[in-house]
Amino acid sequence: MKLAYDLHLHSCLSPCASEDMTPQNVCRMARLNGLDLIALTDHNTGGNLKAFDQAAREHGLLFLPGMELCTAEEVHLLAYFPSLEAALEADARLPHLRGSMKNRPDYFGQQTLVDHRDRVLGQEEAFLLGALATSLEETVSWITSFHGVAVPAHIHRSYGLVQVLGFIPQSAGFRAVEAGPKDQIDENYLVLHSSDAHELGLIAQKEHLISAEKNLDSIISTLQYGITV
């Protein structure tokens, strides 16, 4: 089947995102926009995944747990996981890869942890916008070790794979990439067009569709192999 998706969304936990990007608000907007499938991809954290997973379920959306990781080369890499459990397992390991820098909310913005009813649980203290200690290839292996799949984010923009390295390294084994609708991409890649929304008004409309069954295993396989299997 064809699923209308937005697989790159930030919540109020990302310091650069609006405080309105709460589970209920994002899910309501996604439904209004006619989407079937959304992913949450906060910077270097999965801290709000559980809340979004529950809210998405209530709103009848398929929810793909994700993160947007910043590699040591400062390449943004989307990580998608086949289950909330796998994503939370990965999240529990992230403090080892992040530096010890603390967030400065006055300068970088709030990093708000919420529950599925949008109630504030607290602030994440670790600074989430820095680069992880792992290289691109190490980060890909790290994601794979949790049965996840890595998809380079906005490859032609700042912090994008092609912008930073100048090319897509074959050795990393990417089959799917995220790019702008007008970007020219080798036809061997599955090209995703997600919003990278940091505010509610920028969440995708029903314009881009992915061919997959309406379950996470099928979505992960599609991203892993670049085709519907």
Ligand SMILES: [Zn+2]
């Ligand atoms: Zn990014």
Ligand SMILES: [Zn+2]
């Ligand atoms: Zn992003």
